[in-house]
Amino acid sequence: MNILVLANVDADGLRDWDVVADQVAAALRQRGHSVDILGVGPSVRPFVEEIERRKPELCFNLVEQVGDYLNGDVAIAAILDLMGIPYTGSGPGELYLASDKALGKKLLAFEDILYPRFAVFSKDAALETGGNLRMPLFVKPLKMDASIGIDGDALVRDSNAMMRRVLLIHDEIGDDALAEEYIDGRELYVGVVGNQKLQALPVWELFFTNMPADARRIATDRVKWSVKYQKKYGIDSGAATELTEDVSSRIQHVCKRAFRALELSGYARIDLRLDETGHVWLLEANPNPQIAKGEDFAASAEKIGIGYDALLQRILNLGLRWQPESAA
16 A cells, blocks of 8 residues: 655654654555655645645554644544545544543543543633542643643642642643542553454553652653653553453453543553552543554553554554545
């Protein structure tokens, strides 16, 4: 097939996640496909012109944000729909639902899926609360992902600290703020692959081996991206340990229910907490998650014998089968 891998660019060219685009392109070429990488910048016209010129049979969509536009991934998927170009991952509606964490929680509530109670502090001063909240609270940007805006101060224990954090997110990050009850427990991830028929990958866990006993186990920006910090505190991820088959199956079932509730397609990663009483709390769903070779999603697939190139081929096939809704 003639495949175009879509990746983010800025004024300086491909950003640091272009390594993932290279990995995806190389793996697909090994499967016999003709593959090029197209950088997607803030201007839509060059993107549309390149799509029309190259005429790809499918786009492997790795776009996360376009310029300063938070929902750039939504727009790119919508443009591809309008142009009739198949692509991997979720469509514009699903991407928007997942990006708005508060709206996503409302859909989860309809399906009786357990999630932390929350409140939204909009930049226009509007307040929406999902119940009476108990401290401590975890305050983070409403729509940002990749742990942007999440550090050690994201966990607050009084109303003054909460409002300082809310204002920081408004002023420095430019996003609405989401405050949700902190759930103490194990940090778990589950990859889900499929459209109608879903497969949940093995339960993955974020380990904090050398963290002080009184420290909160939170996936901050440093936890996710600082190699020095990871080495210091023994932070690593891998197959979840000491889970019974029944608990693992229950966690995977919850993740597939969330995938369907948010009408996702292709592939996604579901982030959860397992508390000491055995309750499974859904934190958020991430459509089109990090797909780099050796990272959590690909590693969990490898655990059950799905190699990296085979995983990408499956995602590609799902993209070909998925079709946007159209008028009859």
